[in-house]
Amino acid sequence: MTTIQDPGPGPDSPPRPGAPAAEARLAEALACLESGLHGEAIQLCKQVMAELPECPEALHVLALTAYELDDPMGAIRLLEHAHAADPGFQEYAEALAAIYVRLGKVSDGLFYAKLASTLAPHPSIRGLLPESLGSKGAAPGSRRAWHRTGRR
Helix, strand or coil: CCCCEEEECCCCCCCCCCCHHHHHHHHHHHHHHHHHCHHHHHHHHHHHHCCCCCCCCHHHHHHHHHHHHHCCHHHHHHHHHHHHCCCCCCCHHHHHHHHHCCCCCCHHHHHHHHHHHHCCCCCCCCEEEEEHCCCCCCCCCCCEEEEECCCC
């Protein structure tokens, strides 16, 4: 288990092989996700993971897609996997915190929120959360909008 004192690999981690092509697909997947094109986002993430199995950024996008498709437990599983694979970045912990709190699991949410505050922002998925998971929240049943948190 990663602790606050031991954030693991992060901003100084060596680049993964095949990263430039994967980054382009992930950027496209994020754009699809932000536009509500869930199927396309999933397909692009699958392409990335065919090249880079266990790619935490792809797992993150898949998790946010699962959340958007009203599968919060699936989102948690994917985010926990992404966080375990790449524990040095705040976006995974931040999303876990928000989803756990939405599910009423405040202790788990608080743990991940505290952890997120100690981690570095990710260079390519920096601050990406659906507005309903951000600090402003959204009314149940409202159209989910996307924003990037203020941390840059």
